[in-house]
Structures are given as structure tokens and as C-alpha cells.
Amino acid sequence: MDREIKILIVEDDHAVREGLNMLISGSRGFNCVAACASAEEALKIIPETLPDVVLMDINLPGMNGIDCVVCIRSAHPEIQVMMLTVFDNSEDIFKSLAAGATGYLLKKTPPAKLLEAITELVNGGSPMSGEIARKVVQTFMKPSAYQFPDANLTPREEEILSYLAKGYLYKEIANALFINIETVRTHIHKIYQKLQVRTRTEVLLKFMNR
């Protein structure tokens, strides 16, 4: 890890782009291999420059940053993409992560923190601004934290529920647990009563956020 980190910037605002360029180029261990003003330009240059990290704005003319991430990651899965944007709304965050971004910083991040985050990114981390991380973490809380704990499911019921939620057929659950399918049906019947649902689909919807 004593090689310079090759960075490519995608940012349509000229001033911001050049600011980032100077910051990176002027920092030991970091090398800015390109600074693009559009997603299209970046996609063209990436095969030639093969950066380690892409700093990606979301709001771009033409193709947006999130779709650009999809393109980059499908062609070069080893490239780490860090979103760098002013948007902190949930939709952008989760679309970005779903698209394959592994970091998400807000533009207000101070320069030193940005460089630190880039380093963490190439070292297998996923740096996020505080409020971003909180939103990400909170998505794990809702379903299981509110409804399920008070449903008072027994350990066995929890176990069967987990198979149910994975889409296993009753007979498959029975095979996996070495019990009769009738037993599976009995358990699921009780689970449904406790969770106040009537179908497997409703269970799935409870796992998600409605």
C-alpha cells in the first residue's frame, strides 16, 4: 500500500472540480488521474486511466452520477466509488449504495477528512458522513425492533420464520429442519397469529419497511 492512490473526479461544477483536483494532486500519496465534468466523459476515460477510486457527484448534466456508478461497477468491479454530493436524502443514498458505491460523503466534508476517507475506502472500509451513516443504520432498526420482539416468537418459530422469509416452500423447510411438513404448518400458523398476518407476503412486507 505504498503506491499512490489513483483518483478520478466526476464533478460538473468547475470550481469544485478544480478545488478537489488541487487538493488531491497536492497531497502525498494521492494522484488525480483525471477530472471530468460529466458521467459520459468519465466512462470514456476510465478504461485508459484505471483509477483506484472515483469521486462521484450525483447531479450531473446528461447521465446522473448514480447511473454512472452502475456503469462503472459493472465494467470494473474493483474500482471503489465514493459519492461526494450535497444531497443527504434517503433516496439518493440508498440508490447510490444499491448501484455499488461504497462510500458516501457530503461536500461539506473538510479536506483532511476527505483524504482520510479515500484511504479508508481503498483499505476496505466504507466511509460515510455521520448523518449518512445514521440513516443507513436506521434502516436496519425498524422491522425487527418494533413489531417482532413483542410478538414473542419462540426460538423455533424464529428459525422457521427465517426460512419462510427466504422463500422456502413448506416442504423445503421441513427437509432443512428434519421435521414433518405438518409441524411446519403448525408453527407457521402460530407465527401468523402472533404477527397478525394472513400470508407469507405480509410477513415479507413486515421485514421490509412496508
Add this chain to the structure above:
Amino acid sequence: MDREIKILIVEDDHAVREGLNMLISGSRGFNCVAACASAEEALKIIPETLPDVVLMDINLPGMNGIDCVVCIRSAHPEIQVMMLTVFDNSEDIFKSLAAGATGYLLKKTPPAKLLEAITELVNGGSPMSGEIARKVVQTFMKPSAYQFPDANLTPREEEILSYLAKGYLYKEIANALFINIETVRTHIHKIYQKLQVRTRTEVLLKFMNR
């Protein structure tokens, strides 16, 4: 934010517990209000001490740390819990977050980073060790994102799919769209072919991540 941050430690290993206690007590702006060796002890002391932050080990005698988080958060939702453990397996991570923990650090975290993370926690962030954050972020990446957009669903099929994903029965979809249930079945049959699935549950699982 000029008040001292009140911290409660739950950690069964005596040496680690005292080490943390000394670190916190010896740092300006941090105040260790209690250091407990078990979850039960913590639950008893919390109402008296009302900490801002709880540092929680997972592997504890008696009640484990994750269940302890559930108890704490249900009684005191304003208390922030940071897991502090040697375990970095996915199950512990996601159970902890589901239980309501908002931070997750590994024990190898250096003291300065730990204090920084506690500060970030009370400021609305969700500090995580690098490899933890990466695992969390990766759950949002969907391989299904490839198949869905290009599945070439017609507008009507998309519409019916949306009802399907909401858990509507076939007959309910038919009523909502003023069409015959047979038509619904035909559409769904084609949708399943295009999405390469065999059950409604598999569709839901495609919507989710894995």
C-alpha cells in the same frame, strides 16, 4: 454540547472494563458514570445514572449484549448504544443494529478513535469500524438491480407488479384495476417469466437485498 458526555460501560472482562473506564474518566468532556460486568447489572443501574451513551460488549454472562440493547432502547430510546466487541460476523452486526445500536466498533479501535466515535455518536452519527461499515453498505447492493430494469415489463405489467409486491391477492388486484382475475393471472404469469421467478415471494426477495 459543552456538557460532559455520560458514558456507561458493559463489559465482562475486568481488565478491558477498567481500561475503558480509565480512558474515559481521564479524558476531558467524557464522564464514565458506571462500569458494569453484566447486562443485568447495567439494566438496573441505567435508570439511576441515565447515561448518554452505552458501550456494549456482546459476549456476556447471562443476558447477551444484543438483547440488552433491546431492553435499553425500549425503555430509553434517547440513549445511544455503541457495540464494542471483537466479533465482526454479519449476524452479530445486523442483529445489533436491528436491536437499536447506532454504532459498532471493534475492540482493536485505538483510544483516540474511540473517543472520537463517541462524540460522533452523540452528534447524530453512526460510527463504525471500516470493515463493519463495508458489510453494512454491501447489503444494499443488489445483484437484482441488473435484471429488473431490463426485464422489459410493459407499463401494465409494472402496474400489476406493484400491487403484487404490496401483497394484494389476485382478486384484489382485479378489483383495484377493474379487470378480470384471469387477466391478472395472465399478466403475472408473463411477469414471472420475464423476471425468471416462480413465486410471489421470489419477487419480493428481488425487491429486497437477497
Add this chain to the structure above:
DNA sequence: ATAAAAATCACACATTCGTGTGATTGATTA
């Protein structure tokens, strides 16, 4: 030791779901 809870299996019935095949109508397009 006894009561309660959890886990197991059984049977019957009705509903829902997924598949296969086929047909009609209207709109789009080559």
C-alpha cells in the same frame, strides 16, 4: 412435583397460486 410452554405430528377443508393452452380486440410498427 406440577403446571405451563414449546415442539412435534395428524387430518380435513377451502382458498390461493402457478402453469398451460387458447382466443379476441385494439394499437403500433415494419
Add this chain to the structure above:
DNA sequence: TAATCAATCACACGAATGTGTGATTTTTAT
């Protein structure tokens, strides 16, 4: 204009699911 596609409806069959009721065994808790 002919071919294609989207949307509609129909029928039949089997698989899977959900419900109700009841029973036995094991484990846990009081």
C-alpha cells in the same frame, strides 16, 4: 397491409398455502 405486441378473458389441473381442531411428547419454569 401484414405482422407484432399489449391487454383482455376463459378453462382446467395440480401444487402450495392457510385454517381449524386435536393429540402426544419434551422441556422449562414455578
